[in-house]
Amino acid sequence: MDKFVMVIFGASGDLTKRKLMPALYSLFREKRLKGDFNILGTARTEYSDEGYATYILQELKEFLKAEEQDERTMTDFVGHLRYLPLDPSQEDHYPALKKRLVELCGTEQPDNLLFYLATPPSLYGVVPLHLKAVGLNTPHARIIVEKPFGYDLESAQKLNQIYGSVFEERQVYRIDHFLGKETAQNMLALRFANGVFEPLWNRNYIDYVEVTAVENLGIEQRGGYYDTSGALRDMVQNHLIQLVALTAMEPPAVFNADSFRNEVLKVYESLTPLTEEDLNEHIVRGQYTASEHRKGYREEKGVAADSRTETYIAMKLGISNWRWAGVPFYIRTGKQMPTKVTEVVVHFRQTPHQMFHAIGGGEPGANSLVIRIQPNEGSVLKIGMKMPGAGFEVKQVSLDFTYDQLGGVPSGDAYARLIDDCIQGDPTLFTRGDAVEASWRFFTPVLKYWKEHPDTALYGYPAGTWGPKESEAMMHEHGAEWTNPCKNLTNTDQYCEL
Numbered sequence: 420m421d422k423f424v425m426v427i428f429g430a431s432g433d434l435t436k437r438k439l440m441p442a443l444y445s446l447f448r449e450k451r452l453k454g455d456f457n458i459l460g461t462a463r464t465e466y467s468d469e470g471y472a473t474y475i476l477q478e479l480k481e482f483l484k485a486e487e488q489d490e491r492t493m494t495d496f497v498g499h500l501r502y503l504p505l506d507p508s509q510e511d512h513y514p515a516l517k518k519r520l521v522e523l524c525g526t527e528q529p530d531n532l533l534f535y536l537a538t539p540p541s542l543y544g545v546v547p548l549h550l551k552a553v554g555l556n557t558p559h560a561r562i563i564v565e566k567p568f569g570y571d572l573e574s575a576q577k578l579n580q581i582y583g584s585v586f587e588e589r590q591v592y593r594i595d596h597f598l599g600k601e602t603a604q605n606m607l608a609l610r611f612a613n614g615v616f617e618p619l620w621n622r623n624y625i626d627y628v629e630v631t632a633v634e635n636l637g638i639e640q641r642g643g644y645y646d647t648s649g650a651l652r653d654m655v656q657n658h659l660i661q662l663v664a665l666t667a668m669e670p671p672a673v674f675n676a677d678s679f680r681n682e683v684l685k686v687y688e689s690l691t692p693l694t695e696e697d698l699n700e701h702i703v704r705g706q707y708t709a710s711e712h713r714k715g716y717r718e719e720k721g722v723a724a725d726s727r728t729e730t731y732i733a734m735k736l737g738i739s740n741w742r743w744a745g746v747p748f749y750i751r752t753g754k755q756m757p758t759k760v761t762e763v764v765v766h767f768r769q770t771p772h773q774m775f776h777a778i779g780g781g782e783p784g785a786n787s788l789v790i791r792i793q794p795n796e797g798s799v800l801k802i803g804m805k806m807p808g809a810g811f812e813v814k815q816v817s818l819d820f821t822y823d824q825l826g827g828v829p830s831g832d833a834y835a836r837l838i839d840d841c842i843q844g845d846p847t848l849f850t851r852g853d854a855v856e857a858s859w860r861f862f863t864p865v866l867k868y869w870k871e872h873p874d875t876a877l878y879g880y881p882a883g884t885w886g887p888k889e890s891e892a893m894m895h896e897h898g899a900e901w902t903n904p905c906k907n908l909t910n911t912d913q914y915c916e917l
């Protein structure tokens with residue numbers, strides 16, 4: 420095989436310095452990237468090869484953990500970097516890209532290429548066409564496309580058509596970094612490598628499921644982007660729904676890319692279509708307002724003063740199949756929450772008859788299984804135990820496991836894992852074109868409804884709180900409360916600012 424070259428579009432941007440370069444460096448350090456390879460950065464900003472290497476070296480020092488920094492390895496790594504000033508929107512800049520790749524690879528038709536699209540999403544449809552114009556869509560080339568892949572069903576379909584006209588589906592890697600996380604993958608091991616859960620994992624034993632992915636930060640410097648996107652497009656349509664799929668999917672017959680992704684698709688296709696009543700009553704939109712130490716969303720840079728973009732969303736979803744009929748999936752995501760956490764909580768049904776009391780009275784709580792994706796990766800099974808001493812009071816205790824207990828094996832970086840998979844040609848953990856469309860097919864009516872009904876309620880919530888109180892009402896209908904993630908695992912208080 421020819422020399423490997425990875426071309427990054429958007430190489431002067433935030434994602435490249437914060438995520439891609441640290442991930443590539445870690446692959447290099449672990450000798451997953453070795454031999455004679457190059458990483459060719461491209462963007463409109465002018466750098467020389469040396470200037471770019473110096474810039475990335477500085478950024479690595481900022482974004483790598485101290486224990487990952489090794490002066491010599493970092494210097495060796497940036498020795499593989501090259502740079503070409505290029506405006507990715509301009510077709511006439513691509514012959515220079517081809518020429519540079521021919522020089523780097525020492526062959527007239529470089530083929531062992533990986534393109535990474537880390538530009539603004541408006542360029543995702545343009546770059547592949549320009550690559551095709553200069554014949555860089557070769558049989559072994561692969562392309563990783565960042566999120567968001569489209570902003571509704573129609574735009575996602577258009578993008579898929581463009582990619583389909585340039586590459587084969589096996590060459591297109593739509594990245595969702597949630598799936599690169601160890602604990603997201605561990606959900607599959609937990610479900611499909613442990614016989615104990617299999618008989619229970621259905622409507623007969625599961626009462627409801629919660630999926631939470633919240634952050635304690637605002638929108639940082641991304642106001643311009645976020646104000647045209649909102650939480651539904653930014654988090655729900657891709658990340659949250661992936662977690663729903665991991666929780667709800669049927670076991671694939673074998674663990675390979677097609678079987679796994681077929682099962683994900685089936686979950687998306689089984690989501691119960693939302694009725695007008697659902698759109699009104701089972702979706703709660705929120706936007707953070709100023710609190711003592713934090714700005715309100717409308718005061719953020721790049722955000723319209725009268726913006727009605729949602730920074731919080733909670734939804735009740737149904738899955739219309741035999742396994743899940745009647746089991747609600749409550750999902751929520753938000754900015755400026757009390758903590759940063761992503762977790763799935765599976766709530767089992769209460770025992771049919773209770774003869775014991777919980778401490779302080781009432782029935783002991785039902786069992787639940789918490790699968791913590793980040794931080795403090797792990798899982799907890801909550802079970803009732805008798806309190807020592809006289810009487811018979813039952814208390815919920817946690818059987819917990821955290822990833823730290825696996826003997827110091829670091830849980831790898833999601834981007835490193837996914838880039839490595841792509842280099843190895845394994846698309847399992849990337850989203851397939853039909854799944855992106857199925858997800859947009861489900862959520863686009865929500866966006867359409869909001870557009871047609873601009874007065875749809877948007878509730879304020881003070882920055883640093885758990886979102887609008889109206890989302891509590893949605894849970895109360897089920898006789899439940901949202902789980903407070905700060906109380907789920909030991910050692911999590913440090914992440915909570917309650």
Ligand SMILES: NC(=O)c1ccc[n+]([C@@H]2O[C@H](COP(=O)([O-])OP(=O)(O)OC[C@H]3O[C@@H](n4cnc5c(N)ncnc54)[C@H](OP(=O)(O)O)[C@@H]3O)[C@@H](O)[C@H]2O)c1
Nearest residue numbers: 429430431432433434462463464537538539540565566567
């Ligand atoms: N940052 C993150 O943590 C993150 C996370 C997930 C997904 N993403 C996605 O990754 C992509 C990149 O994000 P980012 O945060 O790195 O964005 P960014 O910092 O705004 O910049 C991306 C790059 O695109 C180039 N660029 C900007 N405007 C351009 C234009 N009009 N025409 C041509 N090139 C342009 C910039 O370089 P020049 O100005 O030098 O050309 C820069 O290198 C986005 O699509 C984003 O949605 C980012």
